[in-house]
Amino acid sequence: MPGPTQYGHDAWWLMLLKAVLIFVILMLLTLFNIWAERRVVARMQQRIGPSVNGPFGLLQSLADGMKLILKEDLIPKTADKVIFLCAPLIVVVPAFLTWSVIPFGPTVRLPWSDIRTPLQLTDLPVGVIFVLAMASVGIYGIVLGGWSSGSTYSLLGGLRSSAQMISYEVSMGLSFVAVFLYAGSMSTAQIVAAQDRIWYGLILAPSFVVYVISMVGETNRAPFDLPEAEGELVGGFHTEYSGAKFMLFFLAEYVNMATVSALATTLFLGGWHAPWPISFWDGADSGYWPVLWFMGKVMCFIFVFIWLRGSLPRLRYDQFMHFGWTRLMPLSLLWILAVATARTIDLRAGISRQWVFAGIAVCLVVVGVLFFVGEKKQSDAAEDAAEFDAFAGGYPVPPPTP
Numbered sequence: 001m002p003g004p005t006q007y008g009h010d011a012w013w014l015m016l017l018k019a020v021l022i023f024v025i026l027m028l029l030t031l032f033n034i035w036a037e038r039r040v041v042a043r044m045q046q047r048i049g050p051s052v053n054g055p056f057g058l059l060q061s062l063a064d065g066m067k068l069i070l071k072e073d074l075i076p077k078t079a080d081k082v083i084f085l086c087a088p089l090i091v092v093v094p095a096f097l098t099w100s101v102i103p104f105g106p107t108v109r110l111p112w113s114d115i116r117t118p119l120q121l122t123d124l125p126v127g128v129i130f131v132l133a134m135a136s137v138g139i140y141g142i143v144l145g146g147w148s149s150g151s152t153y154s155l156l157g158g159l160r161s162s163a164q165m166i167s168y169e170v171s172m173g174l175s176f177v178a179v180f181l182y183a184g185s186m187s188t189a190q191i192v193a194a195q196d197r198i199w200y201g202l203i204l205a206p207s208f209v210v211y212v213i214s215m216v217g218e219t220n221r222a223p224f225d226l227p228e229a230e231g232e233l234v235g236g237f238h239t240e241y242s243g244a245k246f247m248l249f250f251l252a253e254y255v256n257m258a259t260v261s262a263l264a265t266t267l268f269l270g271g272w273h274a275p276w277p278i279s280f281w282d283g284a285d286s287g288y289w290p291v292l293w294f295m296g297k298v299m300c301f302i303f304v305f306i307w308l309r310g311s312l313p314r315l316r317y318d319q320f321m322h323f324g325w326t327r328l329m330p331l332s333l334l335w336i337l338a339v340a341t342a343r344t345i346d347l348r349a350g351i352s353r354q355w356v357f358a359g360i361a362v363c364l365v366v367v368g369v370l371f372f373v374g375e376k377k378q379s380d381a382a383e384d385a386a387e388f389d390a391f392a393g394g395y396p397v398p399p400p401t402p
Contacts, residue, residue, distance in 0.1 A: 010117055018121045022099050030254040031061040037306045044310040065247060073243035078150030087148060088241070088248035090141030094134035095255040101127040102262045103189050105272045105290035119272075119291065120189060127188040128176055131263055132169065135218065138252065139165050145249070146237035157236030160226055160317065167324045168217035174332035175211040178204045178339040179267050192271030196285075201268035206335045208268045210328055212304075215260035217324065219253065222309040226317045261301030262294075269297050 010018075035050060035058055042049030050057030075081060105119035124130055139162055146158020180186055182204065183194040191200075201208040217224040238249045265271060272290035273279065275297070283289065 014115070014117060015121070018117075019100075022121060023096065026096060026099065026255055026258065029258055030251060031065070032058075033254050033257065033302055034061040034064075036302070037309070040303070040306045041310040068247040068250075069244050071243040073245065074240075076150050076240050079240065080148040080150070083144050083148035084240075085245070087141045087145030088245045088252075090144065091138050092141075092248045092252040092255070094137040094141075095252045095259060098131050098134045098259045099262070101130055101188050102259075102266060103192050103271055104294055105288065106285065108288060118189070119288075123187055123189045126186045128180075128186045128191075128263075128267070131188075131259070132173055135165075135169060135256075135259075138256070141252075142237050145241070149237075149240035151240050153235075154237050154239045157239065161220060161237055163321065164220070164224070164226060165218055167321060168214045168328075171210055171324060171328040171332055172214040172218055174329065174336060175207040175214060176267065177332075177336045178207040181336075181339055181343050188266050188271075192266055192273065195270040196273060199268060199270040199273075204268070204339070206331065207339075208264075210332050210335075211264060211268065213328060214324075215264060216305070216308065217320070219256045219260055219305075221253075221257065221305055223312040223314050224320060225314065226320060257302060257305055258298060261298045261305075264301055265294060265297040 038060070039049040039057070050060035053059040053063050075084060100121040101124055103118070103120040103123075107116055107118045109116050142161045142165075143158045146154040146156075146161070149155070179191060179200050182200060183191045185191060185194070220226070238246055241249060269275075272285070272294040274281070274284035274290070274293045278284050278293070284293070
C-alpha cells in the first residue's frame with residue numbers, strides 16, 4: 001500500500017505524465033459515456049442510436065465535438081463579456097482538478113524501468129474535502145454563466161442550479177462523515193486501504209444510499225436536471241452559450257458524472273480493490289489489474305446515471321428541494337449520531353455489540369417510516385373539517401352536472 005511519504009517525491013516528468021494521462025483518460029471516458037448514453041437510452045426506447053460514424057457509431061461523439069468547436073461562437077450584446085467567457089473555464093477546470101486525488105491503483109513499477117510510483121497523482125490528508133471544495137468552485141461558474149448572459153431565463157437557471165447543488169452538496173458531505181469515523185482519515189488513499197477486507201458500502205449502507213441520491217442531484221442529471229428544465233427555462237444557465245463554450249459546459253457535466261462515480265467507488269466500494277470473487281486471486285490487487293477493477297466500478301455508476309435518465313420523469317423543483325432538506329439531511333444526521341455512538345461506546349461495559357447494532361437498526365427503520373409517511377397539510381385538514389360552499393363569496397358557481 002502506498003504510504004504518505006510516497007507522494008510528492010516523483011520526478012517532475014513523472015508528475016507531468018500522470019497529469020496528461022488523467023486528462024486523456026477523462027476525455028476518452030467522456031466520449032465513450034456520451035456514446036454509451038445515446039446507445040443505452042435508444043435501446044430503452046426501441047431506437048437504434050448512433051451507428052454510422054465509426055464501428056457501432058463510436059466516433060459520433062468525436063464528430064459532435066468537432067462540430068461544436070467549428071461552430072459560430074456568439075456573444076449576446078447585453079452580456080458581461082469577461083465573465084461570460086470565463087464562466088465555462090471556472091466550471092471545467094475544477095472538474096479535472098478533482099481527479100488529482102483519486103487513487104487508480106496501488107504502487108506499481110513502470111514498464112522497462114525500476115521506478116516505482118503509486119497510481120495516483122497526489123494525496124492529501126484532507127483529500128475528500130478537496131473534492132468537495134472543487135465541486136463548490138464549479139457552482140460559481142454556473143451561477144456566473146447564467147448571470148453574465150443578460151437573459152432572465154439563464155439567470156433563473158443559474159439560481160436554481162446554485163440552490164440545488166449547495167443543498168445536495170450538504171447531504172453529500174454528511175454522508176462522508178461515517179466513512180471518516182470508520183477509516184480514521186480523510187485521505188482517499190488511506191480510505192481505500194481501510195477497505196481491504198470489507199467495503200463501507202455494505203456496513204454503511206444508509207450513507208451509501210444518501211450519497212447515491214445526492215450525487216445525482218449534485219451533477220444536475222435527470223431526473224434532477226431542474227436547472228436545465230426545457231419546458232420552463234429553455235436550456236437553463238447555458239441558454240445563451242454556443243460553440244466551444246457550450247461544449248465546455250457539456251464536458252464538465254460528463255466529467256463530473258465520472259468524478260462522483262469515482263468518489264463513490266473510492267469511499268464505498270473499496271476503490272481499486274478487486275470485487276468478490278476475483279478477490280480470491282492472489283494477484284488481483286497487484287500490478288495494473290486494480291485499474292481495471294476501478295474503471296469497471298466507475299462504469300457501473302455511469303450506467304446507473306444513464307438508466308435513471310431513461311426511466312424516471314423529471315421531478316418538480318419544490319418537491320426535489322423539499323426532499324433534500326427534510327428527508328436526506330435529517331436522516332444523514334441521525335445516521336451520523338448512530339455511527340458515532342457505535343464507534344465510541346464502551347462495549348466492554350456489559351453492552352453487547354449486537355444489541356447496539358440492533359437498537360440502531362430499529363431506530364433507523366422507525367425514522368425511515370416516519371420520513372416517508374405522507375404529510376397532511378393544514379389546508380387539507382380544514383377542507384375535511386368544513387364542507388366547501390361553492391356559492392359563498394358573492395360569485396355563485398353552478399354545481400357540476402353529472
